[in-house]
Structure formats: C-alpha cells, structure tokens
Amino acid sequence: MSEIEAMEDDEIHAARIEDIRDAVEQADRGRIARILEPLHAADIADILEQIDPGERRDLLTLWSGEIDGDVLSELDESIREEVIESLPPEVVAEAVRDLDTDDVVDILEDLEAGAQDIILGALDKADRVAVEQALSYPDYSAGRLMQREVVTAPEHWTVGEAIDYLRVADNLPGQFYHVILVDPRMKPLGYVTLGRLLSSRRDIRLKDITEDSFRTVEATEEEAEVAYIFNQYHLISCPVVDAGGRLVGVITIDDAMNVLDEEHEEDMLRLAGVGEEASVLDGPIATVRQRLPWLVVNLFTASLSALVISMFESTIATLVALAAVMPIVSSTGGIAGTQALAVAVRALATRDLTSSNAKRVVLRELQAGALNGLALAVLLGVAGTVILGDPWMGLVLALAMVVNQIVAALGGVLVPLTLERMGLDPALASGTFVTTLTDVMGYLAFLGLATVVLI
Numbered sequence: 159m160s161e162i163e164a165m166e167d168d169e170i171h172a173a174r175i176e177d178i179r180d181a182v183e184q185a186d187r188g189r190i191a192r193i194l195e196p197l198h199a200a201d202i203a204d205i206l207e208q209i210d211p212g213e214r215r216d217l218l219t220l221w222s223g224e225i226d227g228d229v230l231s232e233l234d235e236s237i238r239e240e241v242i243e244s245l246p247p248e249v250v251a252e253a254v255r256d257l258d259t260d261d262v263v264d265i266l267e268d269l270e271a272g273a274q275d276i277i278l279g280a281l282d283k284a285d286r287v288a289v290e291q292a293l294s295y296p297d298y299s300a301g302r303l304m305q306r307e308v309v310t311a312p313e314h315w316t317v318g319e320a321i322d323y324l325r326v327a328d329n330l331p332g333q334f335y336h337v338i339l340v341d342p343r344m345k346p347l348g349y350v351t352l353g354r355l356l357s358s359r360r361d362i363r364l365k366d367i368t369e370d371s372f373r374t375v376e377a378t379e380e381e382a383e384v385a386y387i388f389n390q391y392h393l394i395s396c397p398v399v400d401a402g403g404r405l406v407g408v409i410t411i412d413d414a415m416n417v418l419d420e421e422h423e424e425d426m427l428r429l430a431g432v433g434e435e436a437s438v439l440d441g442p443i444a445t446v447r448q449r450l451p452w453l454v455v456n457l458f459t460a461s462l463s464a465l466v467i468s469m470f471e472s473t474i475a476t477l478v479a480l481a482a483v484m485p486i487v488s489s490t491g492g493i494a495g496t497q498a499l500a501v502a503v504r505a506l507a508t509r510d511l512t513s514s515n516a517k518r519v520v521l522r523e524l525q526a527g528a529l530n531g532l533a534l535a536v537l538l539g540v541a542g543t544v545i546l547g548d549p550w551m552g553l554v555l556a557l558a559m560v561v562n563q564i565v566a567a568l569g570g571v572l573v574p575l576t577l578e579r580m581g582l583d584p585a586l587a588s589g590t591f592v593t594t595l596t597d598v599m600g601y602l603a604f605l606g607l608a609t610v611v612l613i
Contacts, residue, residue, distance in 0.1 A: 251280030498570020527567025
C-alpha cells in the first residue's frame with residue numbers, strides 16, 4: 159500500500175468513526191446498521207476500541223443483536239470483557255456458537271469467572287466439554303492454542319475415498335489445510351495438503367502423498383516453541399498430541415503467527431519497561447501500575463550515575479565546561495546500547511543468537527562498537543577543539559566516546575545473554591541494566607580522563 163493510499167484509508171476510517179458517533183448520539187439504528195454491516199469484523203472491533211466507553215455502551219445497546227463471534231475474537235483484550243458484559247446473554251450465546259474451539263478459548267482465557275460462565279453456558283455440551291478440556295492445559299501452551307475440530311482419515315484410504323468423505327461430512331472445521339492420517343489408536347502418522355489431495359488421482363493412497371514437513375507437538379508444549387516450529391519449518395498446520403501420542407487437536411498458521419506477533423509486541427513493551435499487556439486503551443490507573451515500578455527501579459539505578467558524578471566534584475568545579483558537555487558521551491552511549499540490545503533480544507527470541515555463536519556475535523559487537531566510537535570520536539574531537547577552543551578537551555571527549563561505545567555495544571549483547579543464562583527474561587530487565595551501564599561508564603570515562611588530562 160502506498161503512503162497516499164494509507165492516508166486515504168486513515169481519513170476514511172476517521173470519517174466512519176465520526177459517522178458512528180453521530181448516529182449513536184441520535185440513536186439512529188438504521189444508520190448504524192448501514193455503516194457497520196458491510197465492514198469486516200476487524201474493522202468493527204477497531205471502531206469499538208476507538209470510541210469512548212459511554213459511546214461504546216450506547217452503540218452496543220443499539221446494535222447488540224448484530225455482534226458476532228468474529229468481532230469478539232478481534233477485540234483488544236483490554237475491552238473484550240467490558241463488551242461481553244454489556245451484551246445480552248442470548249447475543250453472546252449466538253455469537254460464540256459458531257466459533258472454533260481455539261477462538262472460544264482465546265476469548266475465555268482473559269475473562270473473569272463471571273464472564274467465562276456466560277460464554278460456557280452458551281455452548282453446546284460437546285463444545286463446552288472441549289473448551290473446558292483446552293482450558294485445563296497450562297497457560298500459553300499448545301493445548302490452549304489448538305482447535306479441537308480436526309479432519310482425519312485412515313492411511314489406507316484412497317484420494318477418492320477422502321474426497322467423498324469431505325463432501326458429505328457435516329462436522330468439518332470452518333478452516334483447515336490438511337487431512338491428518340491416523341492409526342486405529344488415533345495416533346497421527348502424517349498429513350496430506352488439500353492442494354495435493356485435489357490434484358491427485360482418485361486411486362492413489364493417501365499415505366503415498368503425505369508431506370515431508372509433518373511433525374507433531376505435545377499439548378503441554380509452550381506456545382512460543384510452537385510458533386518457532388511453524389516459522390522454522392514453514393508449516394501451515396501442526397497436529398497436537400497428548401502424552402500418549404494420541405491426536406487431540408490441531409494448530410493452524412494463523413494462530414501461530416498471532417503468537418509470533420504477540421511475542422514481538424511483548425518484547426518491545428518489556429524493553430520499554432511498560433509491561434507486556436500495556437495498551438493505549440488502558441485507563442490511567444492501569445497505566446500507572448504498569449509503568450511506575452520500572453520508573454522506581456530506574457530512579458535507583460540513576461542514582462549510581464549521580465554517585466559517579468559526585469566523585470569528580472572538584473574536577474567539575476575546576477573546569478565548569480565539563481558539566482555542559484559530559485551528557486554527550488553518556489547519551490550517545492545509551493543510544494548505542496539500546497541499538498545493540500534490541501538486535502540481541504530479537505535474536506535470542508528467534509534463536510539466531512545461541513551459545514554456539516555467542517562468541518562470534520560478541521566479537522562482532524566489539525568491533526562495531528570500536529568503529530562507531532572512532533568515527534564519533536573524530537567528529538566530537540574536532541567539534542570540541544573548534545567550539546571550546548581546547549584541543550585537550552577534544553581529545554578527552556574523543557577517548558571517552560570510544561570507551562563508551564565499546565561498553566555500550568558489549569553491554570547490549572552481554573547483558574541479555576547473561577539474563578538468558580540465568581533463566582530470566584532478557585527483554586524485561588536488560589534495558590535498565592544497559593542504560594545504567596552506559597551512563598555510569600560514560601561519566602566515569604569522561605570525568606576520569608578529564609581529571610588525568612585537563613586538571
């Protein structure tokens with residue numbers, strides 16, 4: 159999409175929201191229906207997220223009968239419970255009835271017990287049992303991610319038999335990509351893609367056209383591991399088995415990619431120290447609760463920088479110009495550290511950075527930090543000499559810049575690696591440690607060199 163097209167879409171979306179607000183204010187049900195009915199479920203969810211809570215309640219009152227399960231599954235978790243509790247129970251029942259079990263579980267797992275009971279009570283007995291079984295698996299596991307609706311066939315079937323079965327079966331999932339071959343004990347043996355199935359002769363046996371990519375995951379496997387397997391082996395679906403190796407469900411690529419997206423978002427939010435569930439839709443109290451703890455931690459770590467500076471009070475008092483230029487070294491080091499940290503945390507998450515190549519990556523960061531430091535040292539040294547009229551000041555700035563760039567580059571990769579080895583989340587705490595390291599070392603290098611060279 160071009161930049162112009164994106165701007166046009168933004169303008170259309172903004173105009174649509176204003177139209178909805180106006181229609182809600184006038185309680186015009188017909189106009190609301192004309193605006194919302196042609197839209198995709200994701201667009202409707204987006205509108206519900208962007209209007210005010212009061213407007214949202216009024217809109218749901220006027221248009222509640224048209225909310226379906228797809229809209230509920232697309233809603234941001236921070237307002238999904240509010241929307242469900244605002245809807246009549248019969249509307250919720252109808253909305254979730256046609257969803258696959260994985261979508262129902264995705265909706266349920268972030269709700270309070272009362273809202274969960276509303277949805278579970280709306281399901282048919284068989285679906286409720288399947289959903290409750292999925293909820294019995296650990297949080298963030300394959301069992302929570304899978305859908306129970308699967309398409310299976312014996313491996314001795316032919317293509318013709320499988321196609322005939324698919325044409326008459328009335329319990330197929332809404333979306334599937336493979337026919338899974340199972341033995342009499344329901345243990346998966348392989349799978350056949352729909353494309354291969356439809357392009358093969360009717361007399362060919364299914365076991366002769368299975369895919370080489372076939373693999374299974376246990377229901378207790380962490381969903382992050384599942385997403386990695388999908389990405390690593392280019393899967394479009396993956397059977398899920400219990401401890402005995404029996405088929406209990408299947409995970410499809412859309413759910414795996416959602417996990418990858420969530421992992422990326424969580425890493426970004428953790429690096430910023432705002433909590434993995436932060437959202438612009440959160441209220442002020444929730445926002446403070448997410449951010450304040452890390453601000454307090456940063457307050458204490460920043461005190462280390464103040465302590466270093468206080469050690470050189472006499473140096474600063476003798477040459478006041480130092481106070482004006484010393485933030486240049488520390489702030490540039492902080493940016494360099496953040497750059498290296500972002501790359502390292504992402505590489506750890508995607509397993510591009512492992513113990514086998516850690517030494518090579520650290521050496522590369524050391525070289526990059528030294529080269530960046532030398533380049534910046536030349537610029538800063540010349541600027542310090544010309545602007546301050548003191549070549550020795552320029553030299554101190556240049557040397558301190560080299561030192562801090564090396565420290566920043568090494569800290570950006572060694573801190574998350576160390577936290578990973580300790581079993582801690584490198585995205586959660588690395589930012590604070592790296593920032594503290596570059597600040598402390600930046601001030602220490604600059605003021606220490608200034609004491610030796612200039613005083």
